[in-house]
Amino acid sequence: MIANDPYAELERRFARLSAVQRASAILNWDRSTMMPDGASDDRADQLATLGVIAHGMISAPDMPELLGRAEARASGLDPWRVANLREMRRLWVHESALPADLVEARTRATAACEMVWREARKNADFKALLPTLGEVLTLVRRAGEAKAAALGTTLYDALLDEFEPGGRAARIDVLFAELKSFLPGLLGRVIEHQRSQPPPLALDGPFPVEQQRKLGEELIRLIGFDFSHGRLDVSAHPFTGGTADDVRITTRYDEADFARALMGVLHETGHGLYEAGLPRDWRRQPVGNARGMALHESQSLLMEMQACRSDAFVAFAAPRMRTAFGKDGPAWAVDNIHRLYTQVAPGFIRVDADEVTYPLHIMLRYRLERALLAGDLPLGELPGAWNEGMRDLLGIVPPDDALGCLQDIHWPDGGWGYFPTYTLGALAAAQLFAAAGRAHPDLLHAIGKGDFAPLLGWLRANVHGKGSFASTDQILTEATGAPLGTAAFKAHLESRYLPA
Template sequence: MSAQASEAVPDAYEQLLEHYEQISNVNAANSLLQWDQEVMMPAGGTPARSRQKSALSSLSHDLLTEDRVGDWLDELAGADLTDDQRAVVREIRRQYERADRVPNDLVAEISETTSEALPKWKEAKAEDDFSVFAPILEDLVELKTEYAEHIDPEKDAYEVLFADYEPYLDLDTAERVLERLREELVPLIEDVRASDVELADPFTGEFDVDTQEELARDVLDTLGYDFDHGRVDTAPHPFSTGNQFDARVTTRFDPEKPVDALMSTIHEFGHARYTLGLPREQYGNPLGESRDLTVHESQSRLWENHVGRSRVFWEKFLPAMQERFPQVADATPEDAYEAANEVHEDNLIRVEADELTYHMHIVVRFEIERELIDGDLDVADVPERWNDKYEQYLGVRPEDDAEGCLQDIHWSHGSFGYFPTYSLGSVLAAQIYDALEADVGDVDEKVRNGDFDVIADWLEANVHSHGARYTTPELVEEATGEAYNADHFVDYVTGKYTELYDL
């Protein structure tokens, strides 16, 4: 049902919807500038780009917090609306109430500072020198803490920031899930490391990065990525961005790690496929927007882990890799499957991590972020705290800042509160995958036959097409028939790694 569909749509609703589409278009333009800065913009463009993004952020904030938006929302509070219309009003009201409490000059300052922070992060990482990034990171911590205090001075600041990325699963839920993962995965990781099983790794040596890029396009073609509405580029930190008409992916290549590039590409495909599956007729209103980051991450992790790291995927895709790289001609699908799922003891990099240790990476970031926002950790002390926690949770200690606290881009965006959604989304991916399989039958057989459209179409019908119509708990119930829980994920990884490592 269209957001406008009603026999007697209140004038206030139509005006609100028209106004919100303007806001959506401004935000989309800002996102495109961000994509350009990370992918295409010359290094010297930062001074102008920071002002451009600041201007668009201010304009979006001004539009959203206009008095008439509040008036329209007040008028619609008691109106007779359809379910879809109530969902649209709910989502716009949530955004309005948060934004209305934040001064415009603070919004502009945060936007300008994040644009300036990106090249500082790149420079610090390239030079392996956290001190290059530390001063602007300190500014961002202060700015985002001030931002949270404006929104709700009575709440924990980190809780307010977390709600920017996941407004409908509260921070207590996130903490319970992370605690469950700590309890379940740490002993499993210890058992894996104690195992005598040696997994195969046929992907050793040098793999030309240009050929890897061709292979990345192969995998996107295989999965059904729509290049008429997207493109693939490289970026220091892979990401996906866009809308249902233009959803772009980025990846990165390491000459010694071709499987990592493939998994990164498949991960970002999952994000883009969600975005492209949003209803086009609802572009510019909440029914045409994704349901926040837990759900978004569930789509990328489902494609990456449940599809891309499966045996049957490698049965299907290994020949394409062997055609591009004759040095792996003797590899078997089982060899490739083992290589894609090996638990490495020297696992320092989150985006290259296996499914088990990955969540300990998230725990490290979550705990450090909380300390920073709570004022319990000085920015200057981040590298040492980071290294200590890696040693505690992962049994390894980074030798430098580039592989330590500078490896992720998120803090340069001011994205404090983002990281927990990675684990929340991974948990949800397993729950959705089980619901998918219960509905369409043996998913492995679909992958073996190259029927990826069956998976994509089910996800579009049960997740993507709803946009932000439902809250996160409601959408989980709608798609899976049960409340959000970690049981499916724990069962999945326990079964998979018990079998792989003969535990």
């Protein structure tokens, strides 16, 4: 029997649903960090079971009536509860579109595919991944078709909506066309300028993993990462998982290049700070979730690219780097380290890409996943299409599939429609950092002293604390004065990488 207060009953149910989802988040983190390989089948069963339980909770037979009754009384609710009810409806539409057997099958398939991907990537063997990835793609298509029918959108837009609420390919096409109109020319000018300068000096390694870990922990503590509510671990692909009260970030270490791990840690810290800053009073409700992956990626890229590759931060961090590794000399001077951290050059690996070439990596993945989902590109032809796209966009061709189409976990893990949010996040990061600088004219001076409080405080008030109260564009417009666009990103790249 439905309770007399339908909204209160919905809050109770979604709080219970949140507990199931948070448990799944920790199991997912463990699967990618500490779980022994032999436990993969058991873990897939656990996650599939929890997924079916969560699906059953949100798609219960009486949920439509309960939502309808609560919406009929919405005029008596405060704005946060109205927004929460809207998010409940959105989640119900997504989840109720899928039958339980499809939810279970997709969860099992992605869990199995991730484990196969680890070995396939290690061995640069795409053929080994093809059967399980094909199964994932088939199930993702089925889910996308079901959600498209419920949402009244295209298949791709339905999948994109899972990661970026309200996101549509038509909007992405416009933004990406704007980027493509200036990025290749800007890239050429930047490379030409850098070639006119003496090359930066290489930092002399090796760099022991333990020293890298300690340096990373020291810096992210200063930035604001709370180790009483979080961890830093190692995984095959860096990610942020866990929950708002138990943030799990990961990186991967390379003893020949400590910057890869350090920048990965700083990037994931941006994600972690967003999760930790979500509105505490709404942590167990949909409105208390992060708005979407465009804003989530904006927080990681803002921290890694905007703040931590700045002159100011490098000046602060360089002495700590020298101390961590017992180094000295011209290569370890602030100016040289900054030049190394802002070198622009086409490369094979997305997560190691500089700010100028990064969007080109995303454009490739966006193009390919749309073609794969539409059936215009057979999955077996992905390696060749990937290499051709790399040649077209970046002028380089990967020597093997580990440096090509096997490098990302997203497709094996079921994240189809996720990739565009990285570049949407880069655009938002530029807008937000510029706005924070206008609000705090001494922002870079504070960062140069290792004081991230002004930046973090501004982000808490203008992004983190908003949760899912408003849309991405509404949050950006209130914080920066404009919806998502390319102008701030272009201005940032020109300011940092081209001489005045």
